Amino acid sequence: xxxxxxxxxxLYQDVAExxxxxxxxxxxxxxxxxxxxxxxEEIGISRTPLRExxxxxxxxxxxxxxxxxxxxxxxVSQKDLLQVYxxxxxxxxxxxxxxxxxxxxxxxxxxxxxHDALEAAVHERDAFFIANERFHMRVLEMLDNKWLSQMVADxxxxxxxxxxxxxxxxxxxxxxxxxxxxxMRALAAQDSSAARACVMLHFKNGLAAAS
Amino acid sequence: xxxxxxxxxxLYQDVAExxxxxxxxxxxxxxxxxxxxxxxEEIGISRTPLRExxxxxxxxxxxxxxxxxxxxxxxVSQKDLLQVYxxxxxxxxxxxxxxxxxxxxxxxxxxxxxHDALEAAVHERDAFFIANERFHMRVLEMLDNKWLSQMVADxxxxxxxxxxxxxxxxxxxxxxxxxxxxxMRALAAQDSSAARACVMLHFKNGLAAAS
DNA sequence: ATTCATAATTATGAATGCAGAATTTTGAAT
DNA sequence: ATTCAAAATTCTGCATTCATAATTATGAAT
Numbered sequence: 001x002x003x004x005x006x007x008x009x010x011l012y013q014d015v016a017e018x019x020x021x022x023x024x025x026x027x028x029x030x031x032x033x034x035x036x037x038x039x040x041e042e043i044g045i046s047r048t049p050l051r052e053x054x055x056x057x058x059x060x061x062x063x064x065x066x067x068x069x070x071x072x073x074x075x076v077s078q079k080d081l082l083q084v085y086x087x088x089x090x091x092x093x094x095x096x097x098x099x100x101x102x103x104x105x106x107x108x109x110x111x112x113x114x115h116d117a118l119e120a121a122v123h124e125r126d127a128f129f130i131a132n133e134r135f136h137m138r139v140l141e142m143l144d145n146k147w148l149s150q151m152v153a154d155x156x157x158x159x160x161x162x163x164x165x166x167x168x169x170x171x172x173x174x175x176x177x178x179x180x181x182x183x184m185r186a187l188a189a190q191d192s193s194a195a196r197a198c199v200m201l202h203f204k205n206g207l208a209a210a211s
Numbered sequence: 212x213x214x215x216x217x218x219x220x221x222l223y224q225d226v227a228e229x230x231x232x233x234x235x236x237x238x239x240x241x242x243x244x245x246x247x248x249x250x251x252e253e254i255g256i257s258r259t260p261l262r263e264x265x266x267x268x269x270x271x272x273x274x275x276x277x278x279x280x281x282x283x284x285x286x287v288s289q290k291d292l293l294q295v296y297x298x299x300x301x302x303x304x305x306x307x308x309x310x311x312x313x314x315x316x317x318x319x320x321x322x323x324x325x326h327d328a329l330e331a332a333v334h335e336r337d338a339f340f341i342a343n344e345r346f347h348m349r350v351l352e353m354l355d356n357k358w359l360s361q362m363v364a365d366x367x368x369x370x371x372x373x374x375x376x377x378x379x380x381x382x383x384x385x386x387x388x389x390x391x392x393x394x395m396r397a398l399a400a401q402d403s404s405a406a407r408a409c410v411m412l413h414f415k416n417g418l419a420a421a422s
Numbered sequence: 423a424t425t426c427a428t429a430a431t432t433a434t435g436a437a438t439g440c441a442g443a444a445t446t447t448t449g450a451a452t
Numbered sequence: 453a454t455t456c457a458a459a460a461t462t463c464t465g466c467a468t469t470c471a472t473a474a475t476t477a478t479g480a481a482t
Contacts (some may be wrong), residue, residue, distance in 0.1 A: 080358070090305050259438090
């Protein structure tokens with residue numbers, strides 16, 4: 001009997017993920033051109049899977065393709081950021097409202113656990129960021145809606161292109177945590193409209209902090 | 212002085228569009244595997260740009276990639292359809308509400324023109340379908356939100372995978388037109404909440420007809 | 423020194439080639 | 453006729469090669 005062997009992914013998918021990491025880390029800053037040959041050599045593959053990965057990232061909006069010029073990391077304007085926050089607020093608030101009305105006790109307990117991890121990470125920026133994203137994504141996963149999950153995941157990627165991420169502002173973490181507590185309460189109380197309002201507020205404040 | 216030369220697109224984009232057409236026309240039915248060699252020869256290109264196009268379609272959700280098996284046209288379940296309609300309702304109703312509050316007289320006039328085309332196409336299924344989609348997409352474009360436009364466009368593509376499209380049900384066209392009239396009135400009256408409600412109802416009825 | 427035309431270089435776009443996994447075919451044993 | 457194993461074939465995944473557009477370098481003319 002073998003260990004659950006991780007489904008091997010296609011190379012282009014791994015490359016896409018690697019590029020995302022580099023983009024989010026601003027190792028590939030917005031506006032910078034992507035030198036196919038350079039990166040392909042760097043990671044020890046041919047250009048073919050790299051170019052396939054770039055097409056994926058372009059469809060996600062992380063890079064922009066210019067004919068005969070190649071790909072550059074998308075520059076996210078303030079307007080873009082505002083629009084992305086608005087969409088995230090709309091989608092995630094609706095999702096939270098729906099989950100509030102249908103979550104099982106086990107699911108609430110799991111979310112409570114993720115929330116507790118968030119509380120514990122309040123003094124660790126990176127950990128808080130990760131715990132925060134995990135909580136948000138888990139809420140979506142519980143709805144078992146792959147389209148919604150995919151859309152929100154893509155939007156969050158774009159949001160992460162922005163250097164001035166709201167959670168990196170001092171004071172914002174504490175505030176964010178407060179909002180999360182309120183959301184957790186609303187979910188536990190199965191209060192859909194409260195959950196919706198909490199998430200709306202959460203993003204509204206997040207945007208204000210990011211601007 | 213030269214004629215406005217159409218910005219030549221990359222080959223993989225043209226191929227992606229061609230595949231979308233074939234998928235929507237059910238020339239490539241849901242569940243069918245895509246034979247790269249066969250299609251590449253058929254349209255007279257190599258496999259490389261075709262494979263790039265497939266990655267794009269996979270990211271859009273139109274096809275699914277299986278490692279070492281290739282790509283097959285995504286099968287849209289009833290659950291998927293319900294979820295997609297829900298998301299379209301959420302996104303487009305919000306968009307309509309926003310546009311109602313900020314549309315210029317010129318924009319309302321343009322939409323009125325598109326609506327009139329819809330009225331005129333009531334007895335022509337395909338024309339009605341096209342006019343309907345043009346109206347919906349134009350509303351989004353007027354908000355100048357590329358993220359929203361892209362998401363809705365992708366969701367609509369998935370919706371079109373379904374053979375039993377609501378607009379093909381008899382009686383639905385007339386009903387749909389009524390809903391459009393109400394929306395047009397709400398937009399012209401700059402009544403955001405009415406516009407939102409109209410679009411919500413439009414999709415709710417559309418889903419009911421599609422199920 | 424600056425500018426412009428031309429040559430050299432570089433990088434992208436697309437075709438071709440190749441290794442190996444997955445599928446199909448073949449044929450012997452029952 | 454059916455089943456099953458092995459050989460043959462097909463098809464995908466990735467690397468390599470080639471063609472050409474875009475960029476940079478060169479150098480003569482002003």
